[in-house]
Amino acid sequence: MNGDFAAEVESMTFEQSMKALEELVSELEAGGIDLDRSIEVYEKAVILRNRCRRVLDESERRIKAIMETSGTVVEEDFDVN
Amino acid sequence: MSETVTVTQLNNRVKNILAGSPAVNDIWVSGEISNLKRYSSGHYYFTLKDEGSEVRAVLFAGSRSRMDFEPMENMKVLAFGRVDMYVARGSYQFVVGTMRKSGVGDLYMRFEALKSKLEAEGLFDQSRKRPLPRYPTRVGVVTSRSGAVIHDIITTSSTRFPADIILAPAQVQGEGAAESISKGISLLNRIGVDVIIVGRGGGSIEDLWAFNEEVVARAIVSSKAPVVSAVGHETDFTIADFVSDVRAPTPTGAAAIVLRGMDELSSELDTQLVRIQRSFGSAQRERHNRLDVIDARLSPERGLESVAMRRMEVDDLMHRVQVICGDSMSDARSRLSDLGSRMSMERALNRIESLRNRVEGLVESVRLKVESNRAVSEMHLSQVSDRTDAMVRMIGPMAAADLNGLSKRLESLNPMNVLSRGYSMVTDSDGSIVTSIGSIDTGSNITIRMRDGSAEAEVIRKELNK
Numbered sequence: 001m002n003g004d005f006a007a008e009v010e011s012m013t014f015e016q017s018m019k020a021l022e023e024l025v026s027e028l029e030a031g032g033i034d035l036d037r038s039i040e041v042y043e044k045a046v047i048l049r050n051r052c053r054r055v056l057d058e059s060e061r062r063i064k065a066i067m068e069t070s071g072t073v074v075e076e077d078f079d080v081n
Numbered sequence: 082m083s084e085t086v087t088v089t090q091l092n093n094r095v096k097n098i099l100a101g102s103p104a105v106n107d108i109w110v111s112g113e114i115s116n117l118k119r120y121s122s123g124h125y126y127f128t129l130k131d132e133g134s135e136v137r138a139v140l141f142a143g144s145r146s147r148m149d150f151e152p153m154e155n156m157k158v159l160a161f162g163r164v165d166m167y168v169a170r171g172s173y174q175f176v177v178g179t180m181r182k183s184g185v186g187d188l189y190m191r192f193e194a195l196k197s198k199l200e201a202e203g204l205f206d207q208s209r210k211r212p213l214p215r216y217p218t219r220v221g222v223v224t225s226r227s228g229a230v231i232h233d234i235i236t237t238s239s240t241r242f243p244a245d246i247i248l249a250p251a252q253v254q255g256e257g258a259a260e261s262i263s264k265g266i267s268l269l270n271r272i273g274v275d276v277i278i279v280g281r282g283g284g285s286i287e288d289l290w291a292f293n294e295e296v297v298a299r300a301i302v303s304s305k306a307p308v309v310s311a312v313g314h315e316t317d318f319t320i321a322d323f324v325s326d327v328r329a330p331t332p333t334g335a336a337a338i339v340l341r342g343m344d345e346l347s348s349e350l351d352t353q354l355v356r357i358q359r360s361f362g363s364a365q366r367e368r369h370n371r372l373d374v375i376d377a378r379l380s381p382e383r384g385l386e387s388v389a390m391r392r393m394e395v396d397d398l399m400h401r402v403q404v405i406c407g408d409s410m411s412d413a414r415s416r417l418s419d420l421g422s423r424m425s426m427e428r429a430l431n432r433i434e435s436l437r438n439r440v441e442g443l444v445e446s447v448r449l450k451v452e453s454n455r456a457v458s459e460m461h462l463s464q465v466s467d468r469t470d471a472m473v474r475m476i477g478p479m480a481a482a483d484l485n486g487l488s489k490r491l492e493s494l495n496p497m498n499v500l501s502r503g504y505s506m507v508t509d510s511d512g513s514i515v516t517s518i519g520s521i522d523t524g525s526n527i528t529i530r531m532r533d534g535s536a537e538a539e540v541i542r543k544e545l546n547k
Contacts, residue, residue: 061246
């Protein structure tokens with residue numbers, strides 16, 4: 001079941017992952033959930049945290065410049081130097 | 082004959098001509114200040130020039146005191162004054178009565194006018210300000226392709242949330258700059274970005290002027306993506322700053338506002354996990370406490386206590402059961418014995434009844450016999466009657482005796498009684514009683530019935546009595 005969740009998390013954007021993580025934290029903090037559910041929540045939170053970390057570690061920014069030539073927009077790599 | 086004058090006379094004549102000519106008196110002259118010298122007397126001497134010419138100028142201390150700015154080298158000014166002849170040198174100069182910085186006044190008025198207009202439209206309202214996306218993936222930048230701004234933004238972003246940076250190159254000063262900037266904003270909106278930074282580095286008010294143009298303000302207002310302005314230095318405020326969603330002090334500041342730092346993101350992630358662990362931990366402690374409470378209730382003393390309680394309850398119940406069952410059992414027992422006695426009595430009564438019926442039948446048949454005989458002879462009537470009476474009188478005891486005999490016979494006829502005396506009863510396969518050795522064959526099956534049961538047997542050999 002957590003395998004499915006991990007796959008689901010992989011397809012999320014960073015923003016969605018952070019939102020999901022915050023929701024899990026709120027759920028756990030609100031209390032009143034049973035042990036099984038809280039373990040599940042915790043496991044999911046760790047999966048989300050790891051995913052977010054990986055996004056931060058692995059993402060490379062692309063730097064582009066856009067031009068408009070005769071009505072069409074063209075993107076080109078922008079030389080930082 | 083031509084007149085001869087001295088040099089002094091000549092210069093004085095020129096001075097008078099100049100002084101009397103409205104064309105060179107009380108006029109505004111526009112030019113740029115150069116070779117500025119301020120003397121200890123407080124007077125200023127400088128050259129006013131434009132692309133093609135120059136003129137000496139003087140600003141006396143008294144006139145300077147009525148002005149609100151300090152004349153500076155290369156400053157473009159509008160100077161109000163008159164032309165005067167310096168007789169001793171034979172040169173003329175422009176005597177400045179007062180000065181204004183050229184253009185600036187106009188620009189300032191235009192700035193104020195546009196600011197009031199847009200403010201009246203509500204475009205500066207805080208309620209219009211949109212929040213910036215927390216984790217933008219595409220950040221648009223409208224600025225010069227070659228300036229320090231894009232460089233600063235790229236450098237700053239490298240240690241922050243990894244968003245793509247898309248530059249819409251724009252001309253940020255001079256003729257056509259405003260149009261170029263507003264086009265860049267709409268272009269980024271067309272290709273789709275999460276947030277837009279619009280900016281340029283520091284400069285004079287003229288350099289920053291494009292960001293005070295209405296066309297740029299309108300482009301920012303109608304941008305779908307939130308706009309962060311980063312124009313000039315921290316102290317410079319432009320119309321673009323007022324209408325943008327967020328004003329950043331510098332381009333570096335803009336990048337820092339738009340993209341959150343890795344450290345911040347990382348610690349935010351950790352905080353979330355710590356919160357999870359903490360509330361998980363406290364929930365877990367609560368569970369332990371609950372368990373402890375239950376555990377305490379399960380202590381051996383409490384257990385024994387409750388066992389003793391249960392035992393008492395069981396005893397009590399048993400007692401009640403015994404009371405109830407005792408009653409109903411003795412009741413049942415007496416009913417049973419009652420039934421038993423009634424059963425044997427009824428059987429005896431039935432038997433007596435049937436015997437009585439037989440006796441009465443006999444009596445009736447005798448009576449009928451007597452009735453039929455009565456017609457035979459009237460003569461013998463009395464004799465017969467006497468005999469009949471006698472007979473009848475005899476029949477009563479006879480009938481009683483008969484009853485006794487019948488009873489005894491009934492008893493003796495009960496086959497079970499016979500069997501209880503040690504005799505056996507043999508029946509063949511049809512269930513018929515076998516009374517003669519002649520009615521069974523060797524090898525046939527017979528049933529031997531005794532007082533308390535029966536046995537199947539096979540006739541092995543038979544022998545007739547001699």
